[in-house]
Amino acid sequence: MGKLDKQLKFELEKLACEIRIATVETLAARGFGHIGGSLSIADALAVLYGGLMRVDPKRPQWEERDKLVCSKGHAGPAVYAALALKGYFPREELKTLNRPGTKLPSHCDRNKTPGVDMTTGSLGQGSSLACGMALGDRLLGRDAKTYLILGDGECDEGQVWEAAMFASAKKLDNMVWLIDWNKKQLDGPVKEILDTLDFEAKFRAFGFDAVTVDGNDVEALYEAMTKKSDRPLAVVMDTVKGKGIREVEETLSNHSMTEDKEVFDRWIAGLKADRDKLVERGAEA
Amino acid sequence: MKTAYTGENDKRTFKEACASVIPELCEKDARVVYLDADLMSCIGTYKWGKDAEKAINCGIAEANMVGVACGLSAAGMKPIVHSFGCFSSRRCFDQAFLSGGYAKNDVTILGSDPGVCAGFNGGTHMPFEDMALYRALPGATVIDISDISQFEDVLRQSVDRPGVKYIRFPRKNCVKLYEDGAHFEIGKGVVLREGADAVIFASGIMAAKAMKAAETLKNEGIDAAVVDMFTVKPVDADLVETWAKKTGAVVTCENHNRIGGLTSAVSEVLAARRPTPLEYVAVEDVFGEVGPQDYLEEAFALTEGHIVEQVRKAIARK
Numbered sequence: 001m002g003k004l005d006k007q008l009k010f011e012l013e014k015l016a017c018e019i020r021i022a023t024v025e026t027l028a029a030r031g032f033g034h035i036g037g038s039l040s041i042a043d044a045l046a047v048l049y050g051g052l053m054r055v056d057p058k059r060p061q062w063e064e065r066d067k068l069v070c071s072k073g074h075a076g077p078a079v080y081a082a083l084a085l086k087g088y089f090p091r092e093e094l095k096t097l098n099r100p101g102t103k104l105p106s107h108c109d110r111n112k113t114p115g116v117d118m119t120t121g122s123l124g125q126g127s128s129l130a131c132g133m134a135l136g137d138r139l140l141g142r143d144a145k146t147y148l149i150l151g152d153g154e155c156d157e158g159q160v161w162e163a164a165m166f167a168s169a170k171k172l173d174n175m176v177w178l179i180d181w182n183k184k185q186l187d188g189p190v191k192e193i194l195d196t197l198d199f200e201a202k203f204r205a206f207g208f209d210a211v212t213v214d215g216n217d218v219e220a221l222y223e224a225m226t227k228k229s230d231r232p233l234a235v236v237m238d239t240v241k242g243k244g245i246r247e248v249e250e251t252l253s254n255h256s257m258t259e260d261k262e263v264f265d266r267w268i269a270g271l272k273a274d275r276d277k278l279v280e281r282g283a284e285a
Numbered sequence: 286m287k288t289a290y291t292g293e294n295d296k297r298t299f300k301e302a303c304a305s306v307i308p309e310l311c312e313k314d315a316r317v318v319y320l321d322a323d324l325m326s327c328i329g330t331y332k333w334g335k336d337a338e339k340a341i342n343c344g345i346a347e348a349n350m351v352g353v354a355c356g357l358s359a360a361g362m363k364p365i366v367h368s369f370g371c372f373s374s375r376r377c378f379d380q381a382f383l384s385g386g387y388a389k390n391d392v393t394i395l396g397s398d399p400g401v402c403a404g405f406n407g408g409t410h411m412p413f414e415d416m417a418l419y420r421a422l423p424g425a426t427v428i429d430i431s432d433i434s435q436f437e438d439v440l441r442q443s444v445d446r447p448g449v450k451y452i453r454f455p456r457k458n459c460v461k462l463y464e465d466g467a468h469f470e471i472g473k474g475v476v477l478r479e480g481a482d483a484v485i486f487a488s489g490i491m492a493a494k495a496m497k498a499a500e501t502l503k504n505e506g507i508d509a510a511v512v513d514m515f516t517v518k519p520v521d522a523d524l525v526e527t528w529a530k531k532t533g534a535v536v537t538c539e540n541h542n543r544i545g546g547l548t549s550a551v552s553e554v555l556a557a558r559r560p561t562p563l564e565y566v567a568v569e570d571v572f573g574e575v576g577p578q579d580y581l582e583e584a585f586a587l588t589e590g591h592i593v594e595q596v597r598k599a600i601a602r603k
Binding site for chain 1: 315316318338339341343344346348349350351352353354355356357358359360361362364379380383384387388389
């Protein structure tokens with residue numbers, strides 16, 4: 001299990017702030033979008049693109065790279081924000097989200113967006129795709145990792161568990177499954193819609209190495225994701241849907257929200273203030 | 286193209302062809318990989334596949350299998366997946382559609398025992414709609430195999446053809462239409478027999494029946510052409526138009542629902558390019574049932590007798 005040094009921790013926390021700001025700016029340009037589940041994975045994306053993933057923004061198709069499958073494809077805006085900040089394409093392009101002819105559709109598309117490793121949107125499918133990518137890397141002798149982000153509601157889909165059995169049976173120790181346990185799906189609380197029960201216990205029963213951590217804490221995420229294992233690893237990320245904006249966190253139905261410009265501006269200002277506070281603290285330290 | 290039709294069955298079976306061609310492709314090309322959903326034994330690949338690194342048994346989970354295959358394609362591999370036709374179409378269609386076609390991943394999907402070839406497995410296992418589904422997948426290739434040499438050649442070509450390729454074939458043997466080692470162009474029909482009075486466009490197990498029907502018709506003084514339309518998508522539109530023009534009467538024959546398969550494909554061409562009387566030998570809009578294949582062919586009106594009848598009808602409408 002890897003430990004984060006103070007400097008990298010600060011950088012990842014700052015990157016998570018920047019991803020949130022860029023995500024909300026992206027959604028604000030259209031006035032609506034999948035805000036809740038985008039914000040809940042901002043910290044995981046910061047750890048992946050800011051610390052763990054071996055990638056090269058100048059060579060998005062580099063075969064030896066680590067790959068990310070964001071199977072909850074509706075979190076595209078957060079992925080795009082991370083990719084833009086990483087330098088895959090100009091940040092200005094984020095504002096084209098969902099416009100006719102855009103490179104940035106609401107759900108991730110590997111054929112449109114530089115840096116997006118897999119097309120997703122029909123929930124559950126990313127799990128099998130990620131298994132195939134990890135298996136392909138192994139068959140072709142590449143030393144690369146495949147990371148998979150799944151929604152908790154997404155785990156209603158049977159395909160996720162078919163893929164989990166497959167990953168374990170084929171000993172795909174070159175993949176990390178990240179479950180965004182934000183406890184809400186479109187119609188309401190996961191517990192009420194279709195209780196997904198104990199993720200950690202379920203993944204263990206499926207033959208994974210599994211841990212549950214605070215999914216909005218970069219340090220905890222970094223340590224969990226770097227856990228050495230001879231099996232596929234599941235990191236159950238205990239997150240808050242809409243994390244970073246209190247009004248969104250407290251809205252029951254925050255899967256997709258439509259708001260006026262003033263509201264988005266207020267949220268962006270709040271996120272920027274949080275980032276500035278973090279930077280000030282960092283400077284003092 | 287050399288035909289070898291005598292009305293006799295091929296000595297080999299499709300199962301034997303799978304058992305030789307699939308390992309050959311995997312061993313020859315480091316990027317070819319084969320996945321199955323617990324049905325390796327049914328197509329003769331288990332003996333080799335149980336220990337082969339590039340034979341992946343996915344268990345009874347077709348949706349995951351097709352998804353994994355698409356992920357393998359993204360990693361640079363050339364996957365071939367197999368299940369019975371009912372499962373490799375309906376059971377994994379959204380995966381083939383989105384993880385495959387939409388995401389631009391390349392995958393060869395084998396569907397064995399299409400339509401009445403499912404015989405004693407019965408209605409649950411009898412796909413009369415698999416071609417309709419895959420025809421509606423943008424850019425997909427849909428192939429209804431009519432001969433073992435054709436299967437071997439098409440499968441060898443398929444691994445390097447982009448997109449989603451759906452290939453349906455029986456597991457037993459079939460009437461031999463082509464000489465061993467014959468080469469086919471995907472997307473081009475094969476004229477098996479010339480004729481002036483009508484043209485029969487047939488695919489899959491119906492191609493040999495169409496040849497037999499043409500012999501019967503010849504005795505009545507009716508001269509029917511027979512075209513093997515093994516590529517149902519993209520259908521050979523020029524050939525459809527040419528023979529509709531030459532004969533003025535068209536009959537389609539397929540071991541499939543009349544909706545969405547060869548009958549639809551040929552009708553679409555004729556309606557747009559050359560309206561011509563068309564009759565079909567195909568399954569009416571019904572589900573399958575259990576029984577011996579000869580019983581099922583009679584029950585679903587898929588015999589040479591039905592072809593003869595439909596040719597007469599089409600000619601009468603000229």
